[in-house]
Amino acid sequence: MTIDAEVQALSRVPLFQGLEPSKLRLLAFISDRIEFQDGEHLCHQGDDGDSAFVVLSGKVAVFVDENEVARVGQYAIIGEIAILCDVPRTATLRAVGTTHILAISKDDFLKLIAEFPKVSLEIMRVLALRLEKTTRELAQVRPAST
Amino acid sequence: MEKSLFQFIWKNSARYQMAILLVTILSYPVSYILLDLPKTITNEAIQGSNFPVELFGIQLGQIQYLAVLCILFLLLVVVSNCIKLYLNVYKGRLGERMLRQLRFELFQRVLRFRLPHFKKVSSGEIIPMITAEVEDVGGFVGEAFALPAYQGGMLVVQIGFIFMQDPLLGLAAISLYPVQGYIIPKLQQKVVRLSRQRVKNVRVIADKVGESISGISEIHSNDTSAWHSADLSDRLYRNFRIRFDIYNRKYFIKFVNNFMNQLTPFFFYFIGGYLVIKGQLSIGALIAVIAAYKDLAGPWKELLAYYQMTADVSVKYQTVVENFDPPDLYDKQRLLDGESLVLKGPLTLDKLGLSGAGTGRGVHGVSLNVEPGKPLAVSGVDGSGRAELLQMAAGLLSPTSGAVSINNTNFESMSESTLGRQIAYVGGHLHVWTGTIRDNLFYGLRHRPQEKVEYEGSELKKRQRQLKEAAMTLNPHFDLKARWEDYVRADAGSMQELEDKALELCKVAGFSRDLYLLGVETVINPGEKEELNGSLIPELVEARKALREKIQNDTKLQNLVEFWDPEKLNMSANLAQNLFFASPKEHFMTIEYVPADPQISAFLKKTGFDVLLTDVGLQIAKTMVELFADVSTDSDLLNRYSFISREELPEFARIVNEQKGEQRRKRLRDVDRVSLIALALKLIPAKHRLGVLDDDMCEKILAARKQFMETVGKDNARFEFFDPDTYLTTLSIEENLVFGHARLDRRDARLKIQQVLQELVRERDLINPIRRAAFDYQVGIAGAKLSSHQRRSICLVRALLKNAHIYVLDETASSVSATDMALREELRKLLSDKILMFGVSNESVAEEFSAVVYLENGRVIER
Numbered sequence A: 001m002t003i004d005a006e007v008q009a010l011s012r013v014p015l016f017q018g019l020e021p022s023k024l025r026l027l028a029f030i031s032d033r034i035e036f037q038d039g040e041h042l043c044h045q046g047d048d049g050d051s052a053f054v055v056l057s058g059k060v061a062v063f064v065d066e067n068e069v070a071r072v073g074q075y076a077i078i079g080e081i082a083i084l085c086d087v088p089r090t091a092t093l094r095a096v097g098t099t100h101i102l103a104i105s106k107d108d109f110l111k112l113i114a115e116f117p118k119v120s121l122e123i124m125r126v127l128a129l130r131l132e133k134t135t136r137e138l139a140q141v142r143p144a145s146t
Numbered sequence B: 001m002e003k004s005l006f007q008f009i010w011k012n013s014a015r016y017q018m019a020i021l022l023v024t025i026l027s028y029p030v031s032y033i034l035l036d037l038p039k040t041i042t043n044e045a046i047q048g049s050n051f052p053v054e055l056f057g058i059q060l061g062q063i064q065y066l067a068v069l070c071i072l073f074l075l076l077v078v079v080s081n082c083i084k085l086y087l088n089v090y091k092g093r094l095g096e097r098m099l100r101q102l103r104f105e106l107f108q109r110v111l112r113f114r115l116p117h118f119k120k121v122s123s124g125e126i127i128p129m130i131t132a133e134v135e136d137v138g139g140f141v142g143e144a145f146a147l148p149a150y151q152g153g154m155l156v157v158q159i160g161f162i163f164m165q166d167p168l169l170g171l172a173a174i175s176l177y178p179v180q181g182y183i184i185p186k187l188q189q190k191v192v193r194l195s196r197q198r199v200k201n202v203r204v205i206a207d208k209v210g211e212s213i214s215g216i217s218e219i220h221s222n223d224t225s226a227w228h229s230a231d232l233s234d235r236l237y238r239n240f241r242i243r244f245d246i247y248n249r250k251y252f253i254k255f256v257n258n259f260m261n262q263l264t265p266f267f268f269y270f271i272g273g274y275l276v277i278k279g280q281l282s283i284g285a286l287i288a289v290i291a292a293y294k295d296l297a298g299p300w301k302e303l304l305a306y307y308q309m310t311a312d313v314s315v316k317y318q319t320v321v322e323n324f325d326p327p328d329l330y331d332k333q334r335l336l337d338g339e340s341l342v343l344k345g346p347l348t349l350d351k352l353g354l355s356g357a358g359t360g361r362g363v364h365g366v367s368l369n370v371e372p373g374k375p376l377a378v379s380g381v382d383g384s385g386r387a388e389l390l391q392m393a394a395g396l397l398s399p400t401s402g403a404v405s406i407n408n409t410n411f412e413s414m415s416e417s418t419l420g421r422q423i424a425y426v427g428g429h430l431h432v433w434t435g436t437i438r439d440n441l442f443y444g445l446r447h448r449p450q451e452k453v454e455y456e457g458s459e460l461k462k463r464q465r466q467l468k469e470a471a472m473t474l475n476p477h478f479d480l481k482a483r484w485e486d487y488v489r490a491d492a493g494s495m496q497e498l499e500d501k502a503l504e505l506c507k508v509a510g511f512s513r514d515l516y517l518l519g520v521e522t523v524i525n526p527g528e529k530e531e532l533n534g535s536l537i538p539e540l541v542e543a544r545k546a547l548r549e550k551i552q553n554d555t556k557l558q559n560l561v562e563f564w565d566p567e568k569l570n571m572s573a574n575l576a577q578n579l580f581f582a583s584p585k586e587h588f589m590t591i592e593y594v595p596a597d598p599q600i601s602a603f604l605k606k607t608g609f610d611v612l613l614t615d616v617g618l619q620i621a622k623t624m625v626e627l628f629a630d631v632s633t634d635s636d637l638l639n640r641y642s643f644i645s646r647e648e649l650p651e652f653a654r655i656v657n658e659q660k661g662e663q664r665r666k667r668l669r670d671v672d673r674v675s676l677i678a679l680a681l682k683l684i685p686a687k688h689r690l691g692v693l694d695d696d697m698c699e700k701i702l703a704a705r706k707q708f709m710e711t712v713g714k715d716n717a718r719f720e721f722f723d724p725d726t727y728l729t730t731l732s733i734e735e736n737l738v739f740g741h742a743r744l745d746r747r748d749a750r751l752k753i754q755q756v757l758q759e760l761v762r763e764r765d766l767i768n769p770i771r772r773a774a775f776d777y778q779v780g781i782a783g784a785k786l787s788s789h790q791r792r793s794i795c796l797v798r799a800l801l802k803n804a805h806i807y808v809l810d811e812t813a814s815s816v817s818a819t820d821m822a823l824r825e826e827l828r829k830l831l832s833d834k835i836l837m838f839g840v841s842n843e844s845v846a847e848e849f850s851a852v853v854y855l856e857n858g859r860v861i862e863r
Helices: A003-011 A021-030 A106-115 A117-145 B005-046 B062-112 B115-119 B123-133 B135-141 B146-165 B167-174 B177-214 B216-222 B225-277 B283-324 B332-336 B386-393 B416-422 B437-445 B457-472 B495-508 B512-521 B536-553 B575-580 B598-607 B609-628 B637-641 B649-658 B670-681 B695-712 B733-738 B749-763 B767-776 B788-801 B818-830
Strands: A032-036 A041-043 A051-064 A067-072 A092-105 B053-055 B058-060 B347-354 B363-370 B376-379 B401-406 B423-426 B561-563 B582-584 B719-721 B740-742 B806-810 B835-840 B851-856 B859-861
Touching: A003 A021, A003 A051, A003 A092, A021 A106, A021 B609, A041 A051, A051 A106, A092 A106, A106 A117, A106 B637, B005 B062, B005 B135, B005 B146, B005 B283, B053 B062, B058 B062, B062 B123, B062 B135, B062 B283, B062 B332, B062 B457, B123 B135, B123 B177, B123 B283, B135 B283, B146 B167, B146 B283, B167 B225, B167 B283, B177 B216, B177 B225, B177 B283, B216 B225, B225 B283, B347 B386, B363 B386, B363 B401, B363 B835, B363 B851, B363 B859, B376 B386, B386 B806, B386 B835, B416 B423, B423 B788, B437 B495, B437 B767, B437 B788, B495 B512, B495 B767, B495 B788, B495 B818, B512 B733, B512 B749, B512 B767, B512 B788, B536 B733, B536 B749, B536 B767, B575 B582, B575 B609, B575 B670, B575 B695, B598 B609, B598 B695, B609 B649, B609 B670, B609 B695, B649 B670, B733 B740, B733 B749, B740 B749, B749 B767, B788 B806, B818 B835
Parallel strands: B376 B835, B376 B851, B423 B806, B806 B835
Antiparallel strands: A032 A092, A041 A092, A051 A067, A051 A092, B053 B058, B347 B363, B347 B401, B561 B740, B582 B719, B851 B859
């Protein structure tokens, strides 16, 4: 698998959707491609988060308090909050079958943002949209609960 | 030491100086005849008329006479030049010998300095004294007596000639000498004073440079490089001023001399002219005198140059030697005495006093008695006199009053061969020598060579010459090539046993784990120590196979390593390793150098890889330039991820730019091609994922790999191939055992592998051999590659190994940590029949000992 395939995977990640292909390529290049065997852990709940994971192939099971809550597949991004702010991991991640992951480290991602302000604008936009969506959903839920 | 240069020269080379003088005098008649003969040839043989001439009873015709004279001339030319050659070689050799002797004497004096003296002198000052400053002495020694004798003689002869012609003219010829003799030394005195200043200033410069190097981290962490720059620049300016001053004065002296020399003919023309006119002197005589006077200028000039050189070299000699003559120098015998006493019984410190000289670190009236087998803790904070007291007890520092003695023998009267073998001291300031761990551990056993090396044939001749030179220059005759380690002292019979012993002691000192970790990093060369490594190598190769099996059969470990496989590409290794499948034996063969190497470059050309790799390199360069083009220069993204550094990027951008159009390869310069190939060779497929390696390329690499092995041959002097059955002498033990690369795309692969490796090593009983291999680990400059714990451990083992009677340990294993506590326990056990003095600053540690003295302000206090 070459960097081009990774760029494609990154371009499908909503958080990076607005980025130019050249920046995606740079992001892919500075990230680590890691192979996980079946059952190997990507991270543990409560650890310090230091990188986000993009699933290139295979599946990853998500555990919260030792209960599996989800299972994600190709092109999913997991733990992306960790690369934007310091929060402990909220879930344990485990590879299901041989899985290839692109790990984007927090330090390098922040450096990339510092380097290219446009990237941060794009990401801000995506986050704002998410926030707006969450707020709207919350507003819909609240009258019903009171 | 001789205070003046001439004393030194005369004392050490009087015999040789006389020989030089003798040969010089012998050469007088030869040179005289040689100068005279051409005149005879022209006047008598060519223009003469009274033939035949009788020579030694033989009648000679004109042609024959000419032939005889010419052959005589030829003969004299040969003889005179032979004498010159002999004399110069003799002088040169004498000079070099004297230089060697002087340098050695100076170094030996450094060894005889007492410890406190080193607080006053710095290595930055001492080093130039022994090396550069005395250099000129060597050149001067050969000329010291011969030159003034020869040139002086010439001068006297010429002046005598003039006097013989006419005493008045003779007086005229030397009339200005008194003036010159008065003025020139006056001027020279100033030069001498300046020379002194120059020497001292240069020393300060050397010292400042040395200090900047040792304090470099302080400079950076305090942003004081500007201050240091200004400081040095100031010194350099001072140096410039002094040097220029000297230059000016030296040439002024020359000027005065030349002027005076040319003034003298004034008297000749005036007085001589007057005498000729008055008819008291013939015109012929006047012309002869003037010609003779011209010949005076040569020797006079030489003598002046000699005078200036003498002044210069003398100053250098004196300014050096005065630093090596402190009044309290240890006696030479203390250093040279080979006899070593065996000390027994208790150690007595009697009313020891040491003046602190205002530092507040003195010791006052301390009396102690330490029995063998009864360890004594000496407790005191820094500055309580503890360190000084212990150094005195170890015979390193001489007390200003009182005495340290054992069996009523004062330490002061013992030689170093007793003190240094019977006392072991590990103090606050440690030194680890540049070299291997072995060198350092066995350092305490290297007192004198233990055996005589038997030389044969030409080696014997070389050795004999070396010994002869050593004797002539008062240097020691010890053979550096011999074995110096004293096995007996360490209760061992062979190197093997000594190493076993050292391993045991390393275990006691808590150094075993470090030894293992250093051991796996060590590169061992089985050729060098056959007897020690002989059986280890096959075992390591076996272990390599076992490790591979273990990793391959364990589902958890699988895929953690990419092994070297002749039939497969190793994605975690770079292209160079993949293509050549070998490791270079020469240290200079870095990847940057590889494409320029003639053998490699021929191979690349033959296989077409020069073009292929250039293309790959260009592709990589293109991608890198694209990716990092608009990354700002102060970002470290580039240096962390790209294999092109920030400095190189513009260069590669230029190459990429130039290669855009058609007909590109023609324009590619050789240098650029080399950098592109080197770039391609650095590519690690699993890390860089640039997709430049397609299947076709992979196959070509595998094919070329075989071809390379065939081309250079399996047994060659330059490369070692990755052969699963061979131990590679260019790789560390770990690299040899793992024999592949930890996969870069697996998390913590290297760490996991190292754990497995350690398990395997333990299973196969290789842990001790690997620790032993660590003995060959290079510790870097003064142990810079070791941690401070490791350095202390090495010094402790060094002390334990030498089986001394008295052990003085200060600031060693003296913390309250559990490991140190255990180590103290072990040490007490190990040294149960020795005298042990243990310096601690922590009172709770001191309480572990049955006997404790407490020090405060250099006095024993009651508790």
